[in-house]
Amino acid sequence: MLEGILNGRYEIKERIGSGGMAEVYCGIDLADNKEVAIKVLKQEYSNDPQYLHRLDREAEAMVSLKNEHIVSFYGMGNEGDIHYLVLEYVKGRTLREYMDEKGKLRPREAVEIVCDVLNGLSHAHRMGLIHRDVKPQNIMLTDDGGIKLADFGIAKFSGNITQTYDGKEAMGSVYYISPEQAKGETVDAQADIYSTGVMLYEMLTGSAPFSGDNAVQVALKHINDEIPPAKEADESISIALSDVVAKATAKDRSIRYSDAVSMRNDLRKALRYPNSRFAKIRRSDLTAAGTAPEEANAGFFKEHLPHIAIITCVLGIIAVFAVMFIISVSGSSSAYSKIPSLFGYTEASARKYAENRGFTIEVAGREPSDDYSYGEICAQDPAPQTKVKDSTVIHVTISTGNETVSVPDLLGKTIEEARKELAAAGLVLDKQVDYVTDTKPVGTIIAQSVNPGETVMSGDSVRITVCSESQLTVKMPDLIGKDVQTAIGMLADQGITSYRIYAESYEGIDNSSKEFDVMKQEPAEGTEVVYDSITAQLHIHVADARRYKAEFSENVTLTEENNDVVVTVVSPVGEVVLYEGEYGSGSYSIPFTGYYWESGSYTCIVYVNGNFYASFNRSFS
Numbered sequence: 001m002l003e004g005i006l007n008g009r010y011e012i013k014e015r016i017g018s019g020g021m022a023e024v025y026c027g028i029d030l031a032d033n034k035e036v037a038i039k040v041l042k043q044e045y046s047n048d049p050q051y052l053h054r055l056d057r058e059a060e061a062m063v064s065l066k067n068e069h070i071v072s073f074y075g076m077g078n079e080g081d082i083h084y085l086v087l088e089y090v091k092g093r094t095l096r097e098y099m100d101e102k103g104k105l106r107p108r109e110a111v112e113i114v115c116d117v118l119n120g121l122s123h124a125h126r127m128g129l130i131h132r133d134v135k136p137q138n139i140m141l142t143d144d145g146g147i148k149l150a151d152f153g154i155a156k157f158s159g160n161i162t163q164t165y166d167g168k169e170a171m172g173s174v175y176y177i178s179p180e181q182a183k184g185e186t187v188d189a190q191a192d193i194y195s196t197g198v199m200l201y202e203m204l205t206g207s208a209p210f211s212g213d214n215a216v217q218v219a220l221k222h223i224n225d226e227i228p229p230a231k232e233a234d235e236s237i238s239i240a241l242s243d244v245v246a247k248a249t250a251k252d253r254s255i256r257y258s259d260a261v262s263m264r265n266d267l268r269k270a271l272r273y274p275n276s277r278f279a280k281i282r283r284s285d286l287t288a289a290g291t292a293p294e295e296a297n298a299g300f301f302k303e304h305l306p307h308i309a310i311i312t313c314v315l316g317i318i319a320v321f322a323v324m325f326i327i328s329v330s331g332s333s334s335a336y337s338k339i340p341s342l343f344g345y346t347e348a349s350a351r352k353y354a355e356n357r358g359f360t361i362e363v364a365g366r367e368p369s370d371d372y373s374y375g376e377i378c379a380q381d382p383a384p385q386t387k388v389k390d391s392t393v394i395h396v397t398i399s400t401g402n403e404t405v406s407v408p409d410l411l412g413k414t415i416e417e418a419r420k421e422l423a424a425a426g427l428v429l430d431k432q433v434d435y436v437t438d439t440k441p442v443g444t445i446i447a448q449s450v451n452p453g454e455t456v457m458s459g460d461s462v463r464i465t466v467c468s469e470s471q472l473t474v475k476m477p478d479l480i481g482k483d484v485q486t487a488i489g490m491l492a493d494q495g496i497t498s499y500r501i502y503a504e505s506y507e508g509i510d511n512s513s514k515e516f517d518v519m520k521q522e523p524a525e526g527t528e529v530v531y532d533s534i535t536a537q538l539h540i541h542v543a544d545a546r547r548y549k550a551e552f553s554e555n556v557t558l559t560e561e562n563n564d565v566v567v568t569v570v571s572p573v574g575e576v577v578l579y580e581g582e583y584g585s586g587s588y589s590i591p592f593t594g595y596y597w598e599s600g601s602y603t604c605i606v607y608v609n610g611n612f613y614a615s616f617n618r619s620f621s
Helices: 049-062 094-104 108-126 191-207 215-224 239-248 260-272 283-288 298-303 305-330 347-355 416-425 485-493
Strands: 010-020 023-027 034-041 072-079 082-088 092-094 139-141 147-149 336-338 358-367 378-380 387-389 392-397 404-406 434-438 445-448 455-457 464-470 474-477 497-506 517-524 526-528 535-541 548-558 563-571 574-583 584-597 601-610 611-620
Touching: 010 034, 023 455, 034 049, 034 464, 049 072, 049 082, 049 215, 072 283, 092 094, 092 239, 094 191, 108 139, 108 191, 108 260, 147 239, 147 378, 191 239, 191 260, 239 260, 347 392, 358 378, 387 517, 387 563, 434 445, 434 535, 485 517, 485 535, 485 574, 548 601, 563 584, 584 611
Parallel strands: 072 611, 358 392, 434 464, 497 535, 497 574
Antiparallel strands: 010 023, 023 034, 034 082, 072 082, 092 139, 139 147, 336 387, 378 392, 404 455, 445 464, 474 526, 517 535, 548 584, 563 574, 563 601, 601 611
């Protein structure tokens, strides 16, 4: 059990969780008196390069993620052989705990949870990260009703050629592992889609689709066995929702959802149209995936080829005698065949399929369909299985998809006006509204999730951002000659809370000033500034600011194109800047000499683009 204060900054309160490689503690960040979660590498792994690398990789992955549905990352550090990450403290419980208590969830509740998870995954995928360990244990349900995706410990950057199986264990929980992960193949965002689909299956039915005596058995089932339709496990599950789960967990990645947004959109559509088959895996999907309809079960036939060959020979002999008998009884007659089912085919694939069976295709028209996607056949005449003469023409109708509408322009309107305009267009206002500070009139819409004029499905929701208060400008106060604490208080009175302190020696300046008085300020007195977006600079007098020194060589991994790196030392008068630099994206070792006016060990902090990155202790002598 870890106790005490890490690096003079993080006070350990209690252990709140434990995993395979780390323990998680609730702590207090003494720098700003807020609760944080501290993920500490277990002592048995503190000198293991593999686990140290995993901890570094988790930090590298999370530093670029800024999304309401992903646990926030504050920084990492170490004290001796204690290695840790500092994360957002989430008050709540895991989805695993919630599911264990509730059993299967109501479909609408399950869909809402998964849609938030998919929002978080979509952001991570856009940033080039694959989570690779989506499971209920890594989903946090906050006390205020939010959803947070956690634990990027085995995440990888999509550009890296990283396999997920090292010959000993498949990484990630085996009950939710994708077939490609289980086989040790390289993975992409679709691996996260599969795991999310399995998780949704369990939320809807109350149990995971596969079980076994050991992890290997379960992994093999993910590789070889089709997940049974959710509706078979529970008849109350709608056919549309069951189809979405089936598509998300398809073994063939060319059939599976290609991205999180597509799956999220279909889940919302499934709630509106529970009896529709828009997500059904059709023959045309198999054809597009490189498998002709009649070849879809080739794997099965190959496996049972010897038995099939014997049965085929016997049936062939019987068929020959049957034909000879029919000819002998009825003599020559016109050839008859049964009309094949063309539902779900594209026009091109249907035409080829029909012509191979002696029929021709004519398009009778096009019409909307809830059951079939755009371009698929949604009606035919004659009906399937009708017995007709060869060369009969089959008239087909092509689906134009569901009804679509154009999104109205909501910018500058109030919430109530937006609600009415969306309703008139056949759309709904998303229940979640974002509020920000801006220069626009208070209460007006300044952004919308779908651009004006874009075409969406009828019944879709549109999310808006509303101006909650105008950006106010204030004048910089006169800080020259004030002691630094008084100056900081004067800034706070104006709403300016972001500042940097620079210490300079008396030499070369007016030494009549008192120690720790402000000798220079930026911006200058009277300058109009936006109070919540300005970082003030305070240059203070110190008798011998460079009396003691410490050597630094800090490693940082930066993901933005332009990065502002600042290193400070925590002094009695506030954090004093030791180093500033600008860097592009990449990994860097930043060597420099830092100076301070007192000897001893002090906490130093690294900031990247104004955000905490890491902290550590350094001795000045």
